[in-house]
Amino acid sequence: MRVIFANHSSAPVNLGGAERSLLRFVDDWQRIDPELQPVFVTKAPEGTFIKELKDRGWPFKAYRFRGWALPSPQPAPAAERAAFATVDYASTRAMIELFRKNRPDLVVTNTLVAPWASFAAAALGIPQAWIVREYGDLDHGLHFQSGRASTFHDIGLMSGAVITNSEAMRTHLAQYMPSEKISVAYPVVDITSLLAGRDDVPEVAPFPSDAPDLRLTVVGRVEEGKGQHRVIEAVGVLKDRGLRVAVCFVGSWKHPGYDQHLLDLAERLGVRDQIVFAGEQRNPAPYVLAADVCVTPSTLEAFGRTTAEYMALGRAVIASATGGSAELVEEGITGTLFDIDDISTLAGAVERYARDRSLVERHGAAAPGRLDALMAGEHTNDAAIRRLQAVARSGSGYQLPAIAEYWFSLPAAYASLGDTSARAAVGLLLNRLRTRTGTVGRALALPRVLLRKLARR
Known part of the structure; x- marks a missing residue:
């Protein structure tokens, strides 16, 4: 079976969760079906994702394009939109020719933001599916050019199946497309790789040298949506209650200077000496294991990969009660959930762990078993792969009218x-x-x- 997988990012610095999950998904598919022939279409220029494809010997084509979900909420000038649309059309035309030449059994779009491989499949009537791993607007601040409802409706219209990464995302998508098309596959946490570096000495000292009442680690890109500010605010609240809580933030920052903004917040709250920014780390395991408790303070996570990694490493987790993390953490058994709009609930959760060390041990000990049970249930890659194999065997997919292929050629002809x-x-x-x-x-x-x-x- 030949399957074309479409990805939206070159991953210039490091692999994101979508790329890591896709690579593991295809690895699992080849384990189930050694005859699988994966081909990838992805974004140029070359980044860490293409390097991974080369290392595996998987063929790919890279194109320059944008998408239908963009960072800016304001429409760009008409001339700018026309110029970028010409590039997007050209990429779609190139994909149509690639698909016509290779005639895949299935096209899988592993992104919410760029539909061009899906359009190419629809132009030829090839069966297709989507893997949706993010909300787009609610978690990353993206702007859907045709609106959220229209975007998700179109995905459901063109897809034989839609795979998502949590029950929370399934519920969200079901507002806009037939629920029977949607199934859940939890991303696989590579526990072997995590544990391989557990004994490494941290390159940056994760916590101050004194003995705080509790040590917290937060892993994730440093940006407003990931909620690091909430943890600092909670630490400030606890300082006023006589507790000294130290925090290590692990991850690169999306916007230069945002880490300094957070340090300024810590300074105003009088907890600057309790905060460490360790930066991007190849393996976060030593920093997670150095903590007593780990925190996922994000505004909204579609899945919560870091939450799963904390649990795999045997740490109690405090997580926001929204999105995927809320279905990973078992309240009062493996961790605690808090209201993102009420810092006192986060501060209260941290305080309970600081004052009851036995709670830290019990919840941490129960976390790996909870994760194992979730990952071995119905939401597995194997189940999702069987679903996609059935879509491929159907032999036909949603097809655009024949005139669509002509339309895709017009901008390139105009630009010539x-x-x-x-x-x-x-x-x-x-x-x-x-x-x-x-x-x-x-x-x-x-x-x-x-x-x-x-x-x-």
């Missing part, structure tokens, strides 16, 4: 008209420059007739 393309490029440049001030701004304040003459040259 040299003079027209040049005028479009000048128009895009002018749109960009009009937002500037000073000399450029004064130049662009010239009468419109003169600007039109410049554009025609």
